[in-house]
Amino acid sequence: MQREVGTLPLAPALRARLAAAGFQTAQELLDTGPCGLSKEIGISREEALEALQVVRQECHGDAARTAGGSGATRRCTALELLEEEQTQGFIITFCSALDNILGGGVQLTKITEICGAPGVGKTQLCMQLAVDVQIPECFGGVAGEAVFIDTEGSFMVDRVVDIAAACVQHCHLIAEAQQEEDHQKALETFSLENILSHIYYFRCRDYIELLAQVYLLPEFLSEHSKVRLVVIDGIAFPFRHDFEDLSLRTRLLNGLAQQLIIIANDHTSAVVLTNQMTTRIGQSQSMLVPALGESWGHAATVRLIFHWDNSQRLATLYKSPSQKESTIAYHITSHGFRDVQPPAATHSAEGAEMNPRKRPRTEEEKQ
């Protein structure tokens, strides 16, 4: 009950008046009561009542937590977290090399950022992930739905149809090879129409719409509790042109990052963002670095950078809390995001053993 007045979530003007009147702890506020409070600092009785309600909520929340109740805090021991992580699924990308360097695929409850030059395949990966998140659990997926927030207008439905058709075909082949009951059952619901109807698409034209959309997202997610992936394609685009006040931009971006990580945690979903690249001119050479500045680099938990190397596309894992930095090559085919095929077609039998949740590939790329 000894919370300082300065630490309570009240409006700054109100806080300033309380400090000037000499109130220090929350206990004093509660003792004074709404009438006394409104007389002391010169606000209306309704405002005083509201302020006291906020204070009471905070203090009761504290007391409940101290007494051992779980309340709304997110506290647990590392052991519990470890068990949770071991049972959590990953969203696979259909490119086994990429899945390997990510530690199994795109992780839930974390923000993954994909940076790259134009045309290198960021939107392709986003569309692939929006389809892959819906793969049923018996095939190694997370059986969730996807929210796609598009700011650049690069979402092509025909392309998603192609990717989804290839994914469904892949699953059919596996089901045929393995002949299990639940595979057949799952396949009945895993069809093209179903996949497309579970991708929720939003189009935001400027940064205000984007911010509003992200603030309304928690309500949407509570109604659609099966959503396991939120993709924001082009987070750099609305913030990069026409922004006069750079400190406001940093502030908004950081607020956005906070919102997103709260969403990722509370609803156990993965958040994937795509970012653009910008040139930084150093002393002797110029480098391509991710856009939106240094402080944005801290917002994402996992960072992937896509780049070209003479006509081969490469992906580098640049920042991750649990995996080492490494680079792999990938390919974009008519079926979507895939591995680069080595010249001698060695079957990835070791790949299946390393990652037991991955099902063996029975089909080679049919071009």
Added chain:
Amino acid sequence: MVVLRAGLCPGLTEDMIQLLRANGIRTVVDFVSSDLEDVAQKCSLSYKALVAVRRVLLAQFSAFPANGADLYEELKSSTAILPTGSPSLDQLLDSGLYTGEVTELMGAPGSGKTQVCLGIAASVSLGLKQHVLFLDSTGGFTASRLYQMLQAQTEDEEEQARQVLGRLRLCSVPQLEALQRIQVVRVFSIYELLSALQELRDRLSQQVVSSTGPLKMVVLDSVSAVIYPLLGGRQSEGLALMMQLSRELKTLAREFSLAVVVTNQVTRDSSTGPLKPALGRSWSFVPSTRVLLEGKEATWEKATTQRLASLAKSPRQPTGMQVELDI
């Protein structure tokens, strides 16, 4: 600056307060700093009663002076030095993390701050068998990586040979216990962080010896993630909240002899300027020791695990000391 209220101390009645207020004395500071004879005349109150009230108020609200020798003795008996598990980092920090102080790790994204924090938490929990509170505001806490580090640390101990591969999927007992000693709280906004710290303070002052046990270290990863959304623009409340937070952290560290570790970001002045720590000059006075972590390669084309740690501010060592870390 506490408002004078009836019942604040014996002898302070409601009518007395009304009379004082009529003469412009509203808070304790006003009362204590005014001339009592004057007040007695203007308010027609008894001088003796006023003196008695003043004595009680002073005893309740003022701080007592202490001499340096006492402070030194107290410091010697209550400070502990926690080894971080990495000898080169210990060398940089003058043999480890000091309790009662705030230490800061700063670095660019991907430079290894979260990894170093996990390593320190693992070493304190496993080696010293102390409890650790990990406040995570970025979502970067991965329990499997922590487990990996714990396993690596017990590898050369002979206990490994006698392990019973237990029921819980290849977890072994000392590592399980170590994991249980690390409490993780996810805080994503400044108010959540402040209420978590308040809760910690309540628990420690009531000395609830339950699963928490003797807490020795608090790790906050990262402080800039919660404060950045409040700074900038035209509002100044961000600065006030930041200072409130720093006061909480420092008093927690000192009162309960905890070692507090925070991580911070780095920013640039312009697109080509040198890296400097985030949160500005006001924050730079809060931690007593600052370590900057840098990756050795400038581009991201080559993968490397080497990191360079340099001491940017320290009360005990010369700054500019550099040490290599392997993550």
